């Protein structure tokens with residue numbers, strides 16, 4: 001099929017490359033010339049495992065442009081532009097979705113299917129359908145559930161596909177079945193529903209995941225005042241298949257370009273709909289999450305004493321999670337930036353996130369390796385659980401620095417091994 005993908009960021013670039021891998025002819029469109037230049041040269045504009053290989057392999061079937069008129073050759077148009085948090089509000093900023101749909105309209109008509117992928121407030125698809133249908137084209141909403149770091153495999157082999165279509169619009173479902181023929185042929189569950197349900201599936205999935213993380217982080221708060229161990233607690237309750245162990249890792253909490261802004265936008269939309277009370281708990285989910293960042297700052301302050309200005313702290317990991325260079329709403333970078341604001345010299349490192357972090361928080365002292373970052377530090381923190389930090393040998397680290405306090409913001413280190421090597425170890429919710 002001939003497909004266009006409007007918006008080539010973390011979601012859209014991967015989607016475009018994967019659609020080509022599935023055998024389709026794909027044109028990716030973005031307003032960011034630098035991104036399009038990189039993609040056109042077969043280079044990924046951000047770090048995502050597996051994407052560079054796909055971009056190289058798919059050169060023949062995959063093109064990128066800033067010229068929206070080139071989409072007229074395609075028949076299926078995926079909209080994957082950003083829906084960030086609106087400045088000064090909890091709501092989603094819809095201006096990129098609206099602009100991309102308006103830009104598409106002159107180039108579509110009967111036989112074209114526009115497919116929303118961006119995460120949007122419920123009601124968006126119904127609102128946009130009127131504009132799209134006025135051209136003779138149709139609209140579907142097909143939310144995306146990929147995780148950064150696993151984006152390629154999540155797109156090629158999704159755990160489910162959800163199509164939101166106009167009631168009774170079999171053509172839209174048939175076209176999407178054709179697009180996803182390969183994953184469907186391996187038995188991927190597919191749910192066909194109305195626009196509102198499809199939009200809500202997406203935001204409720206992220207709200208549930210955020211709630212699960214904040215639940216375990218709330219247990220960490222209780223563990224901290226009772227001497228209990230939240231990691232053992234998570235293992236024990238996780239054995240109950242109804243609860244499950246995944247997404248029960250306590251630590252500095254969730255960040256990224258999605259969970260935080262999605263739970264806020266969901267609350268804002270519920271308030272607009274007059275049912276804000278139904279999602280009032282998401283405010284607590286948000287607050288539990290943000291308190292974990294403060295907890296790490298308190299542990300650092302306790303270790304250093306009250307005067308922070310002029311002290312030196314090593315921060316290992318600045319991205320919002322491992323295997324990504326994404327620092328959007330990263331708990332690690334937020335903690336590092338707040339330390340720097342208080343006059344701390346922050347020596348930070350990250351396997352892939354130094355440049356994205358530097359662009360947002362230039363005031364940190366960035367280093368290429370953990371060894372360089374810990375040299376001269378008084379406290380060492382691990383705030384993103386990259387494998388190379390999880391596997392640090394505490395006896396070796398002791399030869400790089402005089403620091404003997406380690407704060408494990410992701411509960412990813414072997415506390416016993418660090419203590420045996422002479423370190424004072426602090427996890428979150430762990431004795």
Ligand SMILES: NC(=O)C1=CN([C@@H]2O[C@H](COP(=O)(O)OP(=O)(O)OC[C@H]3O[C@@H](n4cnc5c(N)ncnc54)[C@H](O)[C@@H]3O)[C@@H](O)[C@H]2O)C=CC1
Pocket residue numbers: 006007008009010011012029030031032035080081082083096099100103117118119120144145146147148257258
């Ligand atoms: N990043 C992720 O893992 C996932 C993201 N999503 C959702 O997908 C959407 C996109 O997210 P990301 O890719 O992370 O954002 P992003 O910020 O990385 O990418 C958005 C892209 O859209 C481009 N853009 C903005 N206006 C445009 C226009 N008028 N025409 C063409 N391109 C335009 C931007 O230049 C940017 O490259 C959001 O709604 C997000 O919630 C959903 C699932 C996973």
Ligand SMILES: O=C(O)[C@H]1O[C@H](OP(=O)(O)OP(=O)(O)OC[C@H]2O[C@@H](n3ccc(=O)[nH]c3=O)[C@H](O)[C@@H]2O)[C@H](O)[C@@H](O)[C@@H]1O
Pocket residue numbers: 119144145146147148149206209213246247248249250251252253254255256257258259320321
């Ligand atoms: O809508 C989105 O964009 C995506 O948001 C999340 O994916 P992602 O943001 O890539 O990352 P996750 O793996 O969900 O992690 C989110 C945050 O939660 C944190 N987390 C995760 C799991 C856990 O047990 N504890 C925990 O603190 C991570 O460190 C990270 O900061 C969802 O998992 C995806 O299904 C969804 O498509």
